[in-house]
Amino acid sequence: MTAFIIRRLLHGLVVLILVTILIFFAMRLLPGDPLLIYLAQRSQALQDLPPEVIEQLRHEYGLDKPLPVQYINWLSGIFRGDLGDSYFYRQSVGNLLRERFPITVYLGILALIISIIVGISAGMLAAIRRGKWLDNVVTPLTYLGVTIPIFWLGILMIYIFGLKLQILPIAGFTSPFVDFSLSTRQLIMPVICESIFGIASNARQMRSSMLEVIRQDYIRTAWSKGLGERVVIFKHAIKNSLIPVITLIGMGVSFIFGGSVLVETVFAIPGVGRLFVSGIFNHDYLVVQGITMVMAVVVLLVNLIVDISYGWLDPRIRYG
Amino acid sequence: MVKKIETSVGYNGSVIDFYKVPPRFTEWHRFRRVFLSRKIVLFGMVILVLLIFTAAFANFLAPYDPYIPDMSNSLLPPTAKHLLGTDIFGRDTLSRLIYGSRTALAVGFISVAIASVIGISLGIVAGYYGGIADILIMRAIDTLMPFPMIVLALLVAGLLGGGIHNVIVALSIATIPPYTRVTHGLALSIKENDYILAQRSMGSGHLRIMLRHILPNAFPPIIVLITMMLGSLILAEAGLSFLGIGIEPPGAAWGAMVNDGYKYLQDSPVLSFAPGLAIMLVVFAFNMVGDGLRDALDPRLRGLL
Numbered sequence: 001m002t003a004f005i006i007r008r009l010l011h012g013l014v015v016l017i018l019v020t021i022l023i024f025f026a027m028r029l030l031p032g033d034p035l036l037i038y039l040a041q042r043s044q045a046l047q048d049l050p051p052e053v054i055e056q057l058r059h060e061y062g063l064d065k066p067l068p069v070q071y072i073n074w075l076s077g078i079f080r081g082d083l084g085d086s087y088f089y090r091q092s093v094g095n096l097l098r099e100r101f102p103i104t105v106y107l108g109i110l111a112l113i114i115s116i117i118v119g120i121s122a123g124m125l126a127a128i129r130r131g132k133w134l135d136n137v138v139t140p141l142t143y144l145g146v147t148i149p150i151f152w153l154g155i156l157m158i159y160i161f162g163l164k165l166q167i168l169p170i171a172g173f174t175s176p177f178v179d180f181s182l183s184t185r186q187l188i189m190p191v192i193c194e195s196i197f198g199i200a201s202n203a204r205q206m207r208s209s210m211l212e213v214i215r216q217d218y219i220r221t222a223w224s225k226g227l228g229e230r231v232v233i234f235k236h237a238i239k240n241s242l243i244p245v246i247t248l249i250g251m252g253v254s255f256i257f258g259g260s261v262l263v264e265t266v267f268a269i270p271g272v273g274r275l276f277v278s279g280i281f282n283h284d285y286l287v288v289q290g291i292t293m294v295m296a297v298v299v300l301l302v303n304l305i306v307d308i309s310y311g312w313l314d315p316r317i318r319y320g
Numbered sequence: 321m322v323k324k325i326e327t328s329v330g331y332n333g334s335v336i337d338f339y340k341v342p343p344r345f346t347e348w349h350r351f352r353r354v355f356l357s358r359k360i361v362l363f364g365m366v367i368l369v370l371l372i373f374t375a376a377f378a379n380f381l382a383p384y385d386p387y388i389p390d391m392s393n394s395l396l397p398p399t400a401k402h403l404l405g406t407d408i409f410g411r412d413t414l415s416r417l418i419y420g421s422r423t424a425l426a427v428g429f430i431s432v433a434i435a436s437v438i439g440i441s442l443g444i445v446a447g448y449y450g451g452i453a454d455i456l457i458m459r460a461i462d463t464l465m466p467f468p469m470i471v472l473a474l475l476v477a478g479l480l481g482g483g484i485h486n487v488i489v490a491l492s493i494a495t496i497p498p499y500t501r502v503t504h505g506l507a508l509s510i511k512e513n514d515y516i517l518a519q520r521s522m523g524s525g526h527l528r529i530m531l532r533h534i535l536p537n538a539f540p541p542i543i544v545l546i547t548m549m550l551g552s553l554i555l556a557e558a559g560l561s562f563l564g565i566g567i568e569p570p571g572a573a574w575g576a577m578v579n580d581g582y583k584y585l586q587d588s589p590v591l592s593f594a595p596g597l598a599i600m601l602v603v604f605a606f607n608m609v610g611d612g613l614r615d616a617l618d619p620r621l622r623g624l625l
Contacts (some may be wrong), residue, residue, distance in 0.1 A: 261474065262470070295466075
């Protein structure tokens, strides 16, 4: 077990380093001189600086050093929490992220919890009532859930619940510490949008792995011992059916981050998803770089945890 | 087809024809029977045929010009003249929807072609050679994995500067990992077969073995993956164009149409609803056809792809 965890951690570390290298060099592949872009964004007048001054600045920012040295400097800056400054918002990227990342994470965690609970129960029910009306309702819905464009679902819900029925606020975000009930009502639609894909894919996976498990000999043994349905399903079937579903949770985090880009745009929620989109359009590269970095690292860490817990749940995997 | 191979005359003068009869039940029959056995797969197939037909003949099918503004007919509700109404510039929504199918299909097919060729080649090379090639390629793919697909695509498209070409490049890069991972696993198991050893002993080169033996044997899962990826790509393209990255105005893309309609949701909800429904229908069709192909080609893939 320890060897397995160490191997996974090492692998995670290697990929983490590769991810930072990729992000760093992707930003350096930008057409144009990063210093000139930066200066042009800061102020129009600075563009006409004499070449000697530009050379001086280049030296000050360390941009005259070879790329590997620049990469090390950039990385050590990140460890000190220095992600550079946003020229558009006139504040440090670190501050922007501290302000907005919690909002995205709050929504994301709610969506993740809902997608796990609802998805797994729906899939389980569909499997144990295979072919009955419940299965015939749930299974087609899971097919729709993975095909629906979430931004469109958001707009559809805004139209129905916000504009026509007027029972939910159409957009915006309020901190739950300021006004809990308003905050929760504003969150209902965005959280549904962000979790719909996860619900559907968890339900599909759960249904098919549960159908696989209830065919096994040990389940037949449990039935023939005269155990009740509740005991057979909850004590024997669920645990083993859950294993393939757990791997999906790692991917689920990635989908939720991806979804947050669209959902936060539709519902005007000031999280990092929306910040990312505005960063792309404003050419606010350091903001884009910072957000990409944080998202990738979180997804990587969650997958690492999932991988390790997977090995713990299913001992066969450790020796694979 | 039944082919006559010989004719002879019987003892009583009757003519007897001899036919070469093809086998009653071929692999193709089995494939066709399983593939067409589910109505929903058939439905998906019909939608895809209609979609390709619509994209191919958009200029004949569209009742109006999708690009020329006509401010006097701005935001008309659906009527017999404009089945889905008109947008803020007075352009017919149905015509723009029909032209939008071209964007969706073009982006989908071209990105899938680029990503699958690169991804499959990398996967086969990594799986077949193993060793350092395997480590380098698979670590590179692992590096792309933690990025949410739409974030990676936005990043690449944003850095390259938008436009439909850059969206295709961005989506291709973002979708390489699944192809590589699937083919890598397949190549690892296929190369252990005796027929690969036999090829080696007969002196076949590595390239020949990879192209003539590993690739065809890996084909069934790959074709299923490609079909499913077409759906995801159309969904991702819709997301990007919804955010404003992709085809330049006045070009028509379904995601961008949803966004344009969003501003007039109160007055004319059909502007947003219709293109979204089109996206959903097409993605659903690709997924169903992918499902049907999987069951018909290799039912063991159920739950894996």
